[in-house]
Amino acid sequence: MSVYQVQDFAFSYPFSTRQINLSGNFVIEAGECILLQGASGAGKSTLLAALKGLIPHLIAGDLTGQINFHNRAITDLNEQDLLKIGYLQQNPDSQLICPDVYSELAFGLENQGYSAELIQAKISLIANKFALTPLLTLKVSSLSGGEKQKINLLAILLLEPEVLLLDEPTAFLDPQSACQIMQIIGEYIQDKTVIIIEHNLHYLQKLVTRGLYIDEDGKIIPQALDEINWLQQLPEQADRFA
16 A cells, blocks of 8 residues: 655745755555665755655745645645654754653643543653653753654654654764664554665664665665665664664
């Protein structure tokens, strides 16, 4: 069953000369873990934001081409539909909105109408699983970058999205924190559709099912697993996930 169908995606940012023009069509099937690669500025992050529905709902500009989510145009989806798509950004500070860790984890669940008792149970379960219980009472501002990114990721996973879009989740992290983030991702993607942008590829070798590469001309090229250079930017502690 296809989750996404994308055809000739193009986007122009307002008040800017920057344009993203991607030629070619691709389909993402349910349960796939797709590695999205390309040169800096090729449009990877813009495409991921569009797959989340942020373009044009929150990011203004001119959008052409077609992105369908379960055979519906992404531009036609409502807020409830978009909650099926979890989206983790590069910068850990960019998604934090609450003053303390527990409130941050509870925020999305509260908006979905979960009871306080169920919220507490769900947060306790996931915090215990990943040894984060001591962080629950702390101010978000006191956390390290790795801890912040863990909280961002767990807040998304608590909402049980169908799809995970991950935009360089380890970009701002030290090797140990990066390993911990990838461990969490690895445990939760078994039944999910995942599209990930990541430069530390060795983390992903046992998770990714295939790749998509955006070349210098904006052409989207499918990649088989044996066409991916898994050794690039090998992190110091990647052997923990070998």
